[in-house]
Amino acid sequence: MIKYDLHSHTTHSDGRLTVEELLHRAVDKNIDVFAITDHDTVAAIKPAQQFIKAENLPLSLITGTEVSTKWESFEIHIVGLNIDIDNIDLTSLLSAQQQKREERALEIGVRLAKNGFDGIYEQAKELAKDAQITRAHFARALIERGVAKNFPGVFKKYLGRGKTGYVPSCWCTMQTAIEAIHAAGGVAVLAHPSSYQMSNKWLRKLLVEFKSVGGDAMEVAQPQQAPSERQFLGELSREYELLCSQGSDFHFPTSYLELGKNLYLPKDCQGVWQAWEGQEGALL
Ligand code: AMP
Ligand code: MN
Ligand code: MN
Ligand code: MN
Numbered sequence: 001m002i003k004y005d006l007h008s009h010t011t012h013s014d015g016r017l018t019v020e021e022l023l024h025r026a027v028d029k030n031i032d033v034f035a036i037t038d039h040d041t042v043a044a045i046k047p048a049q050q051f052i053k054a055e056n057l058p059l060s061l062i063t064g065t066e067v068s069t070k071w072e073s074f075e076i077h078i079v080g081l082n083i084d085i086d087n088i089d090l091t092s093l094l095s096a097q098q099q100k101r102e103e104r105a106l107e108i109g110v111r112l113a114k115n116g117f118d119g120i121y122e123q124a125k126e127l128a129k130d131a132q133i134t135r136a137h138f139a140r141a142l143i144e145r146g147v148a149k150n151f152p153g154v155f156k157k158y159l160g161r162g163k164t165g166y167v168p169s170c171w172c173t174m175q176t177a178i179e180a181i182h183a184a185g186g187v188a189v190l191a192h193p194s195s196y197q198m199s200n201k202w203l204r205k206l207l208v209e210f211k212s213v214g215g216d217a218m219e220v221a222q223p224q225q226a227p228s229e230r231q232f233l234g235e236l237s238r239e240y241e242l243l244c245s246q247g248s249d250f251h252f253p254t255s256y257l258e259l260g261k262n263l264y265l266p267k268d269c270q271g272v273w274q275a276w277e278g279q280e281g282a283l284l
Contacts, residue, residue: 013132079247082187124141135165194222218244246271
């Protein structure tokens with residue numbers, strides 16, 4: 001059985017392992033087909049391809065990125081897989097998103113500074129270095145200051161929707177992201193559908209919209225998920241005629257989440273990899 005993990009992050013966004021560390025870990029976990037999907041960037045991809053070649057690693061890399069989009073009042077993440085990372089439509093969109101990330105980070109910094117967290121932008125930036133700056137960097141900075149113990153706590157208190165440090169996003173639309181992914185020859189995947197804190201009624205509305213603007217697939221399998229939830233997402237994928245993806249959304253090693261862990265699709269689900277199998281240079 002081929003082992004797929006199609007969602008992960010490196011130090012080019014809010015992951016904490018370098019490209020090299022992440023790839024070694026993926027090999028250690030016996031992953032055969034692996035996608036790196038950093039937030040609004042493809043900066044990890046060329047170094048990853050070079051490293052795989054230089055070290056002759058037994059793993060196939062699927063190019064990827066995770067684009068933040070705005071839909072209604074939600075921030076919806078769309079993963080692009082098997083993309084041409086030099087495609088101009090895609091790289092232009094990612095540059096615009098990167099600028100928005102920087103502007104938003106400054107604004108988050110201003111808001112948090114007004115609430116007693118002087119210099120928090122600089123602290124988050126120091127953690128991000130050259131990476132795309134994310135709320136995860138602010139979360140780490142706030143945790144360093146002892147305001148909360150963990151990510152859920154700090155998002156609940158400061159960074160989540162409607163909280164002091166929350167800046168309503170100006171991300172692109174789902175349609176814009178999907179069009180750029182398609183222009184780059186890729187497949188557009190709705191990321192982690194269960195994580196948007198929306199009712200099933202809204203989730204169905206989201207799937208209708210995602211499908212109508214050209215979405216191809218949805219994530220169905222994640223490591224930490226009740227079997228019933230995976231089953232439900234599998235059923236939704238069939239109902240809305242979307243291919244199914246699976247990914248750990250790995251950011252850093254923890255006791256509870258690992259690359260490739262517990263990733264399989266419910267039966268009768270069509271793997272997203274069907275979209276690129278059979279193409280020239282395909283893996284299988
Ligand atoms: P951003 O894309 O800048 O809005 O940052 C969101 C990132 O923060 C996500 O990709 C997660 O890696 C991380 N994160 C961790 N916990 C949470 C949470 N409870 N809510 C939202 N994001 C979280
Ligand atoms: Mn993240
Ligand atoms: Mn995401
Ligand atoms: Mn992710």
